[in-house]
Amino acid sequence: MSETYAGKALDFLKRYNLQEGDTIEIIKNGLRIRGIIMPSYSSTDDILVLKLDNGYNIGITVDSINEIRVLQKGRKKDEGRKEEKKEIEKESEVTIISTGGTIVSKIEYDTGAVRPALTTEEILEFMPEINEIAKINATILFSILSENMKPEYWVKIANEVKIRLDKGAKGIVIAHGTDTMTYTASALAFSLKSLTGPVVLVGSQRSSDRPSSDAPINLFTAVLVAKNAPFAEVVVNMHGESSDTYTLVHRGVKVRKMHTSRRDAFQTINDLPLAKVYYRERKLEMLREDYLKKSETNEVDPKFEPSVFLLKYYPGLSPDIVDYLVSKGIKGIIIEGTGLGHTSSDFYEAFRRATKDGVFVGMTSQCLFGRVNMNVYTTGRLLQDAGVVPLEDMLPETALVKLMWVLAHEKDLDKVKELMLTNFVGEINPIHIPEMYPRWYHDRIRLQ
């Protein structure tokens, strides 16, 4: 029953006849703490892990516990599981496809490093209340860190999504590492042209056995979105601010990981989020009505030409790199230019040679916010004359994935250009409003 516990903590559980899943209340240093006993992955054997009402897991040294009271016995782990499983397979409303990442990771306490290892069943143990909002069915497609994600995996995920939606799931949750989640979101968005329900990517910035993990809340709200959302889009659902009030549902082609470690790292760029999900209230609030509607059928078209390159321009960059890429048979280049979409004039001829060779060259901006406009300055005009195509307000990463997808379907440069400028799933936002630019802090602060 308590196989993850050993030593002092296990003795403690035995003494009070406790097991994982029991809801208890303890008093520690005069503080009353109420929570559910969770599996432990602590390196020391005197820690009891409790899941609090706010979704957090905390570790408590058993010696520090002054009083304990059992509020509710959890159901025994395997009791009735087989029958339940059958029922889930038949009637599941949401399928969770697990691909790896921190959300399904545990810490290797020997090294302190994190590896993707938890099974989907273990995730569900962390979040038993998911069963209260949807009948779920979980599957492990693969288990990789998202920095190792590749276009061929995007194909597998897209196909699995179609299979599961065709089988009757109302929506899909994809557990994914955060590092490359937005690239996968774009890839799925372009691949899944028509959907019967939402496809919700979810991850966590802190692993599920850490006290401040965002995994439980992100997963719980993702299931809620997959089951209840009115749209049929590929979205990312992650913490919206640094506390646990709400998660945000971002359009997959307009979201970017903007912080290395904060739980609210994912933010919509050049657009507004689709929805907000209040965790405690279990409430999905739509922020917009201009979402993609549900279709009768699921269409999947996941093909990607991996021979593309994302080139970030900087002063001192030599145009030789363009000729090298063309000589190696590259099919397309997305430039992250400066400002409105520029490179130095040294690049004109290299781009002209590339586009004459049939290589698509598209321009985005390293500013990230705003829209490229290559008609304002002479540089932009000359770059266009050399065959470079301005890609509106698309994020560089979205443009790159879109180009991989477009080039797998079309070789003719004019048609590639036309497709790159076709707004398939909201990757181009024609209207920008001031609220789409975040607000920086500009005041005085007393630093230590």
Place this chain on the structure above:
Amino acid sequence: MSETYAGKALDFLKRYNLQEGDTIEIIKNGLRIRGIIMPSYSSTDDILVLKLDNGYNIGITVDSINEIRVLQKGRKKDEGRKEEKKEIEKESEVTIISTGGTIVSKIEYDTGAVRPALTTEEILEFMPEINEIAKINATILFSILSENMKPEYWVKIANEVKIRLDKGAKGIVIAHGTDTMTYTASALAFSLKSLTGPVVLVGSQRSSDRPSSDAPINLFTAVLVAKNAPFAEVVVNMHGESSDTYTLVHRGVKVRKMHTSRRDAFQTINDLPLAKVYYRERKLEMLREDYLKKSETNEVDPKFEPSVFLLKYYPGLSPDIVDYLVSKGIKGIIIEGTGLGHTSSDFYEAFRRATKDGVFVGMTSQCLFGRVNMNVYTTGRLLQDAGVVPLEDMLPETALVKLMWVLAHEKDLDKVKELMLTNFVGEINPIHIPEMYPRWYHDRIRLQ
């Protein structure tokens, strides 16, 4: 006197014996407008350009003017200029070094494109009130669009800064295009190790002959900072918000152009601005005390190794690019990795080969906000084992310029690593606080 005017507008000026520089008040459709007559670069010959008290230039069709009153005659353009010029040379407090860019640009009305063309004298005509805050002296170093900026130009600017400060200027203003301004700011910050006064880069997002140009206010406040600021750092002074209330003074190594077109495009990342300048009040408000102090002498050390590469990682990128760069004699690579500083595991061996060949490989994050941490996940540890150096919270662009500078001074890989991790001018910020992450808009908006 009014050589930029022709046709109807010139007739109008002649009729009322007016010239550029005169302060007038007109009545148009019952509206009273007060301003100074500015040079015109309008394509039509019936527009009178007035500079308003708020710093804006507006164009008024002369036919629409119902009444006109001369409030103050401007001084004739060349009157007393020679004597004045001599005096300026001797006693100037601030030197404006012009390198080109939108701030010194005018529109080619034939094509609608913008070219850097205005002389520094013409800029000063736009902003006569600069003379009220500092005696200035202006010099055109070169006139290029900043997308064409190169490391060799950084050397010229750095040397010119030292010459001008040594000659007695209290501070320097550098007029620069916005596209690569932050790269130049970093280059100057590493080159100018000790300074007797502030070095203020300034640009504009909209050219000075457009009505909503940020050029006058940015230039005016830049001169104010150069003359009055207590610090001796390389900074960027640009609009702080979308109205004209204040500009922000950003540390040159911690600022990024975050929007293609907004006037408040420049924002500090992973740090807080140094100061705020209120344009109307002519007031410099320091936001921090931890700035670099003024030295007794100016030391300049502008050497850059241009053979470095900024490699942005994405799913599907082949490690072949690393071997190609090494084969071409690259000296250093800055990676823009995912999340905490990752690439796919396919890159380990290529990085190992590169670092064994003496190539420095440093890691930054494409998230931009936050700090790389390559001790959390196995991937980060294995990348470090392959020789990749985590570069703290440095911006990718700053790390790139710093590496160019470090490699021009040191070849030994261990010493390069040590220098890259030495915090020379605040490019590494050891303490992050929540206010350093901007706030995104997460609420409902009624879109058209």
